Structure formats: structure tokens, C-alpha cells
Amino acid sequence: MKRSLFHITLTFCSTFLLISCFNNKEKHYENSADIPVSREMVAELTSPPHVPTPVGRRQAKKLIVKMEILEKEGEMTDGVTYVYWTFGGTVPGSFIRTRVGDEVEFHLQNHPDNKLPHNIDLHAVTGPGGGAESSFVAPGHEKTFSFKTLNPGLYVYHCATAPVGMHIANGMYGLILVEPEGGLPIVDKEYYIMQGDFYTKGKNGERGLQPFDMQKAVDEKADYVVFNGSVGSLTGDNAITAKVGETVRLFVGNGGPGLVSSFHVIGEIFDKVHIEGGDKINENVQTTLIPAGGAAIVEFTVDVPGTFILVDHSIFRAFNKGALGMLKVEGEEDIKIYSGELRDDIYLPEGGGIQEMPTTDEIVEAEIPAKNLDEQMKFGKQIYMQTCFACHQAEGQGVPNAFPPLAKSDYLNADVNRAINAVVNGLTGEITVNGQKYNSVMTRQMLSSEEIANVLTYVYNSWDNNKTVVTKAMVDKVKNR
Numbered sequence: 001m002k003r004s005l006f007h008i009t010l011t012f013c014s015t016f017l018l019i020s021c022f023n024n025k026e027k028h029y030e031n032s033a034d035i036p037v038s039r040e041m042v043a044e045l046t047s048p049p050h051v052p053t054p055v056g057r058r059q060a061k062k063l064i065v066k067m068e069i070l071e072k073e074g075e076m077t078d079g080v081t082y083v084y085w086t087f088g089g090t091v092p093g094s095f096i097r098t099r100v101g102d103e104v105e106f107h108l109q110n111h112p113d114n115k116l117p118h119n120i121d122l123h124a125v126t127g128p129g130g131g132a133e134s135s136f137v138a139p140g141h142e143k144t145f146s147f148k149t150l151n152p153g154l155y156v157y158h159c160a161t162a163p164v165g166m167h168i169a170n171g172m173y174g175l176i177l178v179e180p181e182g183g184l185p186i187v188d189k190e191y192y193i194m195q196g197d198f199y200t201k202g203k204n205g206e207r208g209l210q211p212f213d214m215q216k217a218v219d220e221k222a223d224y225v226v227f228n229g230s231v232g233s234l235t236g237d238n239a240i241t242a243k244v245g246e247t248v249r250l251f252v253g254n255g256g257p258g259l260v261s262s263f264h265v266i267g268e269i270f271d272k273v274h275i276e277g278g279d280k281i282n283e284n285v286q287t288t289l290i291p292a293g294g295a296a297i298v299e300f301t302v303d304v305p306g307t308f309i310l311v312d313h314s315i316f317r318a319f320n321k322g323a324l325g326m327l328k329v330e331g332e333e334d335i336k337i338y339s340g341e342l343r344d345d346i347y348l349p350e351g352g353g354i355q356e357m358p359t360t361d362e363i364v365e366a367e368i369p370a371k372n373l374d375e376q377m378k379f380g381k382q383i384y385m386q387t388c389f390a391c392h393q394a395e396g397q398g399v400p401n402a403f404p405p406l407a408k409s410d411y412l413n414a415d416v417n418r419a420i421n422a423v424v425n426g427l428t429g430e431i432t433v434n435g436q437k438y439n440s441v442m443t444r445q446m447l448s449s450e451e452i453a454n455v456l457t458y459v460y461n462s463w464d465n466n467k468t469v470v471t472k473a474m475v476d477k478v479k480n481r
């Protein structure tokens with residue numbers, strides 16, 4: 001809701017801007033490409049729900065962005081883990097704040113412990129692939145490219161490496177804000193929120209490390225729909241906060257990969273919405289649509305205390321799949337505006353977003369040599385689920401045109417030493433598996449001989465393969481060849 005104080009602040013701000021325009025001899029450029037840059041500066045990057053300091057009235061600069069890609073296990077919800085692929089270690093990735101005319105020098109770093117090559121497509125870039133073509137980077141490498149921010153707005157960035165949908169589904173997206181000259185009007189609180197849909201082998205709530213499920217992703221049947229990468233990332237102690245009378249600005253993005261968001265804050269009306277993150281401002285909005293690969297800036301003044309619930313108003317996603325956050329507002333009641341009985345966490349009883357499931361927790365084994373085939377299978381499966389499944393998939397079915405199948409693979413079954421060698425030293429160049437050609441790169445897997453023996457034994461004794469038992473001695477022999 002708008003209040004007179006808000007108007008006064010606005011009037012004050014515009015007067016201030018007018019005066020500063022008179023004092024400031026800065027030329028106005030019709031074409032953003034002509035804006036000169038003065039000096040260079042390392043960009044402040046923040047993890048959600050925080051955003052960097054506003055650009056204010058600073059001149060356009062050469063802005064150095066250093067973004068590190070990390071593949072890491074994280075918690076989706078209680079008892080459920082997932083291997084996220086991230087820009088900067090979080091989902092969504094680090095927030096980048098620029099102004100129009102900045103010359104961004106982008107350094108994309110792929111951590112040496114990562115397993116896959118990645119790249120970045122920033123929707124704020126004018127150029128082929130949004131930077132994707134120039135930023136394709138292998139583990140242990142860094143790629144640099146540069147671009148000028150021509151259009152103000154709030155833009156999505158994401159990984160665009162094949163299979164693109166899978167990289168996005170694993171969390172590879174974030175927001176980059178390009179502020180207009182002079183900056184956006186100053187508000188009291190700013191936050192960064194991004195929705196994403198996740199597809200796991202097990203159902204919502206099923207415990208353990210859950211691998212990505214390609215078929216569910218293709219069918220757009222999400223198990224989790226969440227804000228900021230996991231269930232509960234914006235609830236309870238993680239809630240965002242404000243005080244009565246403050247103006248809140250939310251930078252809201254939607255990484256997808258599949259679903260469109262109907263963003264709504266229960267008990268608030270957006271005073272302003274920068275529709276789709278662009279220049280056009282709509283006023284007095286209840287729910288705003290945020291496309292996959294799109295964003296919006298919403299602003300509102302909070303008038304009464306309480307807990308306001310952020311949801312995707314496709315409501316089963318909020319209460320059953322996790323798309324639920326909280327804004328906690330402290331301050332004086334105002335019974336003129338709202339007289340009702342407001343209680344903290346009023347939606348919690350049905351809003352945990354977690355369906356309790358019977359647990360089948362697996363015990364994590366210490367690294368001791370396997371005593372028999374049963375143990376080899378058990379240890380091998382664990383390694384497979386941590387290391388190989390990201391590419392070859394949970395049932396060894398692979399991903400068409402990208403990762404060959406290990407299930408019923410003629411290539412695998414024909415030559416055990418060749419398979420050991422692929423895991424020990426990596427594999428590149430054209431190969432044919434079950435009549436399909438693949439020409440890609442498998443990086444060498446950093447595993448001990450014992451682990452390689454176990455994982456290959458697991459693979460050979462699963463999915464209709466030829467039941468070869470691989471021993472540590474066989475792996476050592478290939479290693480010492």
C-alpha cells in the first residue's frame with residue numbers, strides 16, 4: 001500500500017535528482033554504446049536473498065566480474081540431498097549489479113573439482129549466445145569475455161551447455177541487474193528471490209541423495225518447485241524482514257527450466273511492478289507472471305506487522321512442492337488498515353511443503369575394501385550415485401546425443417580393460433555405443449583403484465550387462481600399463 005510518507009520520499013528524491021542533474025555536467029547519451037567508461041572496479045557479488053549496493057550516481061565503469069562454478073551437494077529439504085550445479089556456490093547464482101554503459105569483463109571459472117564443462121548465457125548481453133559461445137569452459141579452466149550493458153532492466157543468466165535443460169534444472173541460473181543512469185530510486189529493503197523447478201528420481205520427500213530425472217523434466221512433472229534452491233530457504237529463521245512503513249523491493253526471477261511462476265505475496269498488493277523486468281511499470285498488482293527465463297521487480301510499502309507469505313499462486317506448488325517464502329514485518333499495528341487477529345506463521349501447519357515419507361536411510365560406509373560381491377555392489381552403487389549418474393543417469397540409460405548408455409552397452413561389455421581405461425584416464429573422440437555415435441568428452445574420474453573396481457562391478461552387474469567382476473588388481477594393471 002502507498003502512504004503519504006512514500007510520496008514525500010519520492011518528491012524529495014526527484015527534487016534531489018533535479019538539483020544533482022544541474023550540478024552534474026555529465027552528458028546524456030542517446031546510444032548507450034557511446035557511454036564512456038572511467039576506471040575499473042571489481043563487482044560485488046552476493047548470494048541470495050541479498051543484493052549488492054545500489055549503483056547510485058556512479059559513472060559507467062569497466063566492471064570486473066569473477067564467477068566461480070561449483071558442483072556441490074546440498075539439501076533440498078529435510079533428509080533429501082541433491083547435487084546442485086551452481087554459479088558461485090548458491091542457487092540461484094550470485095547477484096550481479098551493473099549500470100547501463102558499464103563494460104563488464106566477465107571471468108568464468110570452472111573449479112578443478114567439477115566434473116563437467118559449463119558456460120554462461122546472460123540475457124543482458126547483446127551478442128551471439130549471450131556470451132555462451134565465448135565462455136564454454138572445462139573444469140580447471142577460466143574463460144574471459146567482455147560486453148557492454150546497453151539496456152537497463154533485470155535479466156536472467158543461465159548455463160547453456162548441452163543438455164541445456166539439465167544444467168538449468170540442476171540450478172545453473174541467476175540474475176543480473178542493469179540499473180538506469182542515476183540508479184533505481186532508493187528503497188528501504190531489497191531482496192533477491194528466484195524460483196526454480198526440480199526433478200528427482202524419488203517422489204517429493206523421498207529421502208537420500210536424489211538424482212536428476214530426465215524423463216520427469218521432459219514431461220515438466222516437477223517434484224519440487226522452490227524459491228532460492230531449496231524448500232525452506234525463505235521460511236522460519238531464513239525469512240526476509242522489514243519494518244512497518246518501509247518500502248520493500250524484490251528482484252524476482254524464474255530460472256525454470258519448465259514452469260512459469262504466478263508470483264504473489266499473501267496479504268500485500270504490489271504498489272509497482274516493473275513488468276518482465278523492463279521499463280514498463282504497472283501499479284496495484286496482486287499477482288505477477290514471471291516467465292521461465294524471465295524476471296520482475298516488485299515494490300510495496302508494508303503497512304502492518306505480521307508474516308506475509310510469498311507463493312507461486314499455482315497453489316499446490318506452494319503448499320506441496322516448496323514454493324513458499326516468508327516476509328516478517330515488525331512494528332505497530334494499524335487497526336485502520338487491518339483490524340484482524342494476525343498470528344505469526346499462520347500458514348505453517350499446512351505449509352511445510354514436506355510430505356513425510358517412510359525412511360530408508362542408507363548407512364554411509366567408511367572406505368574399507370569390499371569383502372565380497374555384495375559389498376562391491378553396495379559400495380559401487382554409492383560411487384555411481386555420487387559420480388557417474390550426473391551424466392550416465394540413475395538407470396545407466398544415458399542422455400541421447402550427450403552421454404552414452406551404460407545399460408546393455410555393447411561398448412562396455414566388449415572390453416573390460418577399455419572400460420577401466422575410460423574411467424582411469426577419461427575418454428574423448430568418436431565412439432559407437434549400441435549403434436549410436438557419440439563424440440564428446442568424459443573427464444578422468446578421480447577415484448581410487450578400489451573405488452573404480454567397485455563402481456565398474458556395479459555397472460557390469462546391473463541393467464542387463466555381462467556380470468564381469470572387476471578387481472583392484474585389474475584396475476592397477478591398467479593404471480601401470
Ligand SMILES: [Cu+2]
Nearest residue numbers: 118159161167
Ligand atoms: Cu552448466
